[in-house]
Amino acid sequence: xxxxxxxxxxxxxxxxxxxxxxxxxxxxxxxxxxxxxxxxxxxxxxxxxxxxxxxxxxxxxxxxxxxxxxxxxxxxxxxxxxxxxxxxxxxxxxxxxxxxxxxxxxxxxxxxxx
Amino acid sequence: xxxxxxxxxxxxxxxxxxxxxxxxxxxxxxxxxxxxxxxxxxxxxxxxxxxxxxxxxxxxxxxxxxxxxxxxxxxxxxxxxxxxxxxxxxxxxxxxxxxxxxxxxxxxxxx
Numbered sequence: 001x002x003x004x005x006x007x008x009x010x011x012x013x014x015x016x017x018x019x020x021x022x023x024x025x026x027x028x029x030x031x032x033x034x035x036x037x038x039x040x041x042x043x044x045x046x047x048x049x050x051x052x053x054x055x056x057x058x059x060x061x062x063x064x065x066x067x068x069x070x071x072x073x074x075x076x077x078x079x080x081x082x083x084x085x086x087x088x089x090x091x092x093x094x095x096x097x098x099x100x101x102x103x104x105x106x107x108x109x110x111x112x113x114x
Numbered sequence: 115x116x117x118x119x120x121x122x123x124x125x126x127x128x129x130x131x132x133x134x135x136x137x138x139x140x141x142x143x144x145x146x147x148x149x150x151x152x153x154x155x156x157x158x159x160x161x162x163x164x165x166x167x168x169x170x171x172x173x174x175x176x177x178x179x180x181x182x183x184x185x186x187x188x189x190x191x192x193x194x195x196x197x198x199x200x201x202x203x204x205x206x207x208x209x210x211x212x213x214x215x216x217x218x219x220x221x222x223x224x225x
Contacts, residue, residue: 006157032211043203043215044158093157100210105150107157 003027004096006106013084013113020080021109023094030096033077034103035069038091050077084113116141116208120216127194128224135189135219137204142182145207149178149189152201152218161202162189194223 003026013019023033032051036044048064050056050071058064068080077096081088089112095103117140127133137147146165150158162171162178164187170179177190191198201220205213 034211034213043217044205044213046212046214049211091155097211102148102160102163103211103213105158105160110155 002102002104004030004094004104004106006092006094006109008109009107010110011112013111015085015113016083018080018082019084019111020078021092021094021111023077023079023096023106025075025096025104028096028098028104029074030077031074031099032097033071034095034097035067035077035079036093036095038093038108044093047079081111084111086113089113116206116214118204118206118214118216120202120204120219122219123217124220124222126222126224129194129196131194131223132190132192133194133221135191135202135204135221137187137189137206137216139185139187139206139208139214141208142185143208144182145210147178147180147187147207148205148213149176149187150203150205152203154201158203191221194221196223196225199223 005024007022035047038044047062048056048058056069071077093108095105097103119138121136148163149161164171164180175192180187199222201218203218204216
């Protein structure tokens with residue numbers, strides 16, 4: 001149980017365009033979802049936390065107008081990278097939890113901006 | 115500032131050897147600590163979760179310990195195998211739901 005999926009698994013987009021990444025909890029209701037970013041050879045850094053039906057809480061240094069997070073249902077959260085630039089190229093990983101329990105992680109999405 | 119540090123950054127051992135990975139954290143007031151495995155280009159696989167009230171957890175050849183007073187955790191891998199080669203990440207939950215990750219230890223087990 002406790003499976004989290006992400007789509008797409010990898011995406012290439014041109015500089016200036018926007019790209020949406022989906023995170024789904026397949027077999028449980030995710031009251032909270034988290035978005036992390038991982039640059040090459042580095043560890044995961046939390047970007048934002050979202051509770052279903054509420055606005056996301058962003059970590060210091062993360063631009064909320066650039067990384068739009070929507071958590072409209074208990075099984076789906078989306079991260080939209082707006083006006084993407086090459087420096088946004090990274091590995092984006094989501095996780096989901098139910099009422100403060102353990103976080104379950106998705107397989108990640110590799111974003112490359114050309 | 116709440117930080118998580120892992121030592122060593124990389125480790126190479128021959129197959130069959132027992133090994134220990136270290137994780138240290140700056141604040142003893144934690145909710146839990148978790149060890150993950152990450153294969154290149156992949157997501158995270160949870161290995162062991164230790165709640166604040168626990169001192170250790172075991173799963174197969176893996177044993178994780180937690181000493182909050184000293185701000186340390188260790189992941190012990192017995193009888194290492196080439197399939198254990200991966201990056202091992204330690205993550206600490208200082209604030210409910212907010213995991214802070216260490217930089218990871220990249221392990222290579224040579225056949």
